[in-house]
Amino acid sequence: MEKEPEKIIELVNVSKIYRMGNEKIYAVNDVSFDIKKGEFCCLLGTSGSGKSTLLNLMAGIEKATSGKIMIKGKNIPKMNENSLARFRQRHLGFVFQAYNLINSMTALENVEFPLVFKRVLPKKRRKLAKEMLVKVGLGSRLLHKPKEMSGGQQQRVGIARAFVAKPEIVFADEPTGNLDTKTTIEVMELIKQMARDNNQTIVMVTHDRSLAAYADKVIHILDGKIQSIEVNEQSAEEDAQMHLKEVSRRLISDRGVDAGMTVTEEQKE
Amino acid sequence: MRISDLLKLAFRNLMRRKARTALTIIGVVIGTISIVVMVSIGIGVNQSFDEMIMQSGSMTMIRVQKYGAVYDEEGNYVDSKEQVLDDSTVELIRGIPHVKAVSPVISQYASLYSGKYESGVTLYAMDCESFEAFEFPPLQYGSYPTKEHPATIVLSPESMEYFYCFSGNNYQEKSIDPLTEEVILQFHNYQTHQRKKEFKLEFTDVAMMEQTDNWEYSYNIYMDIDYFRQIWKQYSNTLTLEDRKRAISAIENYEEIKINVDNIDNVEQVREEIEALGYAAYSEMQYLEPLKETSNMLQMVLGAIGSIAMMVSAINIANTMVMSIYERTKEIGVMKVLGCLVRDIKRQFLLEAGLIGLLGGIIGILISYVLSFLINKYGAGIMGSLVGTGTAGELSVIPFWLPFAAAAFGMLVGLLSGYFPARRATRIRAIEAMRTEG
Numbered sequence: 001m002e003k004e005p006e007k008i009i010e011l012v013n014v015s016k017i018y019r020m021g022n023e024k025i026y027a028v029n030d031v032s033f034d035i036k037k038g039e040f041c042c043l044l045g046t047s048g049s050g051k052s053t054l055l056n057l058m059a060g061i062e063k064a065t066s067g068k069i070m071i072k073g074k075n076i077p078k079m080n081e082n083s084l085a086r087f088r089q090r091h092l093g094f095v096f097q098a099y100n101l102i103n104s105m106t107a108l109e110n111v112e113f114p115l116v117f118k119r120v121l122p123k124k125r126r127k128l129a130k131e132m133l134v135k136v137g138l139g140s141r142l143l144h145k146p147k148e149m150s151g152g153q154q155q156r157v158g159i160a161r162a163f164v165a166k167p168e169i170v171f172a173d174e175p176t177g178n179l180d181t182k183t184t185i186e187v188m189e190l191i192k193q194m195a196r197d198n199n200q201t202i203v204m205v206t207h208d209r210s211l212a213a214y215a216d217k218v219i220h221i222l223d224g225k226i227q228s229i230e231v232n233e234q235s236a237e238e239d240a241q242m243h244l245k246e247v248s249r250r251l252i253s254d255r256g257v258d259a260g261m262t263v264t265e266e267q268k269e
Numbered sequence: 270m271r272i273s274d275l276l277k278l279a280f281r282n283l284m285r286r287k288a289r290t291a292l293t294i295i296g297v298v299i300g301t302i303s304i305v306v307m308v309s310i311g312i313g314v315n316q317s318f319d320e321m322i323m324q325s326g327s328m329t330m331i332r333v334q335k336y337g338a339v340y341d342e343e344g345n346y347v348d349s350k351e352q353v354l355d356d357s358t359v360e361l362i363r364g365i366p367h368v369k370a371v372s373p374v375i376s377q378y379a380s381l382y383s384g385k386y387e388s389g390v391t392l393y394a395m396d397c398e399s400f401e402a403f404e405f406p407p408l409q410y411g412s413y414p415t416k417e418h419p420a421t422i423v424l425s426p427e428s429m430e431y432f433y434c435f436s437g438n439n440y441q442e443k444s445i446d447p448l449t450e451e452v453i454l455q456f457h458n459y460q461t462h463q464r465k466k467e468f469k470l471e472f473t474d475v476a477m478m479e480q481t482d483n484w485e486y487s488y489n490i491y492m493d494i495d496y497f498r499q500i501w502k503q504y505s506n507t508l509t510l511e512d513r514k515r516a517i518s519a520i521e522n523y524e525e526i527k528i529n530v531d532n533i534d535n536v537e538q539v540r541e542e543i544e545a546l547g548y549a550a551y552s553e554m555q556y557l558e559p560l561k562e563t564s565n566m567l568q569m570v571l572g573a574i575g576s577i578a579m580m581v582s583a584i585n586i587a588n589t590m591v592m593s594i595y596e597r598t599k600e601i602g603v604m605k606v607l608g609c610l611v612r613d614i615k616r617q618f619l620l621e622a623g624l625i626g627l628l629g630g631i632i633g634i635l636i637s638y639v640l641s642f643l644i645n646k647y648g649a650g651i652m653g654s655l656v657g658t659g660t661a662g663e664l665s666v667i668p669f670w671l672p673f674a675a676a677a678f679g680m681l682v683g684l685l686s687g688y689f690p691a692r693r694a695t696r697i698r699a700i701e702a703m704r705t706e707g
Contacts, residue, residue, distance in 0.1 A: 056700055059606070061606060061699045061700045062700055081611050082610060082611060082612070085605070085608050085609060085610045085611065086608070086610070087608075088606065088607065088608035089607075089608030090608075092608070094606055094607065100599070100602075100603045100606075102600055102603065104281070104285055113604075113607060114607045114608060116270055116271075116274050117270055117604075117607060117608045117609045117610070117613070118608070119270065119271055122273075122274075161607075
């Protein structure tokens with residue numbers, strides 16, 4: 001038996017209910033799953049499926065109505081704002097669809113920003129940020145402002161910012177949503193590579209089925225519920241085969257057949 | 270976040286909107302100037318009053334005079350009445366609480382001669398033991414009379430200044446030094462008996478007061494009351510029979526009783542108690558109180574005008590901060606998601622507001638100093654006649670604490686007006702903030 005990696009994220013019966021007048025809307029409806037350390041997990045669903053809400057719940061940006069979200073042994077919905085902030089400083093990184101860089105700051109300052117909150121001394125954090133930007137291929141654009149860069153470059157800055165503090169978990173909300181295909185592949189490769197280098201866990205939300213191929217685990221979300229969970233045993237390095245396999249896997253899952261490579265789990269109680 | 274990082278961020282955010290920051294700071298500058306200048310004028314006017322008070326005698330003094338003023342119910346002077354002031358009155362007043370010292374006063378007009386020069390002074394005879402309590406000024410030379418050595422005559426500096434020679438064609442003015450020149454005192458109030466030798470008192474034992482602002486101690490001469498009675502008796506003996514009786518009866522009752530009260534706040538109370546005993550009494554306080562009230566009122570009005578300006582600038586700061594928060598909603602959301610503590614977000618906005626207040630305060634103070642200088646240089650004449658202070662004192666006085674107080678106040682206003690916007694910033698929910706554009 002292989003040694004099981006530890007569960008770094010565990011969701012148990014998580015629900016998020018919005019009230020619109022007397023009507024209850026289940027954005028997330030009784031969802032349970034877990035993510036292991038070092039795993040690349042993809043939450044896949046159409047817009048309005050509740051996948052982004054799920055991510056926000058995990059990151060503590062929104063509070064779950066019920067259920068348990070355990071990350072590194074801490075129950076996120078029970079934490080107060082201050083300890084959540086400290087928790088994010090230490091363990092979480094974020095990549096956004098709209099990049100969310102501070103426009104008045106240079107690339108370097110943007111990457112430094114999370115370290116400023118962590119009270120890292122200026123010299124040290126500048127060095128770390130610079131290294132990170134070199135790593136994402138922006139060594140020559142340190143002092144450029146976001147408005148002076150292309151979308152792909154901005155997202156690289158975003159990635160550098162997410163990874164600079166060496167968080168154990170990085171949440172990515174449609175990280176390639178605003179990018180063209182070529183840049184999408186570059187950015188995905190970058191995220192994947194960064195995560196693998198430091199054995200970091202990635203939780204990515206997307207509606208793009210083709211991106212799911214990068215993931216070790218794909219969780220299909222529909223109307224706030226988990227439809228199915230695919231565990232992808234193969235590594236996503238084999239780019240050439242990626243698309244073909246993705247298509248075939250989808251066909252199999254659509255027919256509801258349990259193949260050796262695809263495991264469909266029933267939802268836990 | 271580190272304080273240095275917070276400061277840097279706050280500065281950077283202020284610099285991002287230079288024009289708006291500058292305008293807000295100008296608002297605080299105007300507020301600060303109006304407060305500092307108004308308060309400085311208030312203080313200046315008050316100081317002028319205080320100088321006036323100092324010149325008009327001790328503030329803790331109450332006088333009961335032989336001819337007491339009678340007022341009607343509205344406080345208008347209607348008549349004067351003669352009241353009998355004797356030792357029993359003195360003892361009666363001595364019994365009132367808060368009375369520090371009581372002394373009967375006899376005053377007589379006297380002539381001074383030095384060679385062919387002569388001068389006139391008012392001689393005040395008081396209880397020498399009460400001199401200290403009545404804040405007699407320090408002496409240039411000699412010493413105050415005591416019960417053991419009562420014969421000292423205490424001179425005020427200007428009593429020796431104006432001696433005239435009436436025999437010459439032109440009235441020559443001369444000041445006499447009683448230490449080196451002979452001075453003789455004489456009374457001319459009553460007729461001397463033909464067969465008796467004129468009364469003369471030679472100055473042998475004298476003391477000289479130092480020059481003070483208090484006019485009481487500038488022109489008169491003083492001696493112990495017992496010693497005075499002694500020389501008055503000698504003088505009476507030289508008079509005609511008829512006048513001798515009049516002279517003796519003239520000092521039987523006192524001209525005045527002076528009372529010194531332990532504290533300025535008790536003066537009115539003691540005065541009222543004396544009035545309750547049936548004596549008309551008056552104090553400088555009685556007249557200066559309304560003046561003081563006017564001056565305080567003036568200070569309050571000026572302060573209020575300044576405060577209004579400051580309030581406007583406080584609203585201005587709050588407005589700027591609210592605007593700034595709207596603009597930076599997304600940024601705040603991002604900061605929160607990246608792990609910025611709520612405390613740090615609040616601090617950052619408070620710091621920005623505080624910096625606006627502090628900068629405005631400092632600039633305002635500098636300009637206030639210039640304005641204060643100009644007011645004193647050019648405005649004193651105009652304002653002086655307006656406010657009614659006759660003295661040539663400075664109209665605008667900035668005491669050393671005022672700039673610090675103003676800077677601190679500016680910063681406080683900034684912090685207070687930044688508080689609610691800052692709290693609002695911390696309540697921004699990250700999820701909504703990140704959805705907004707910008």
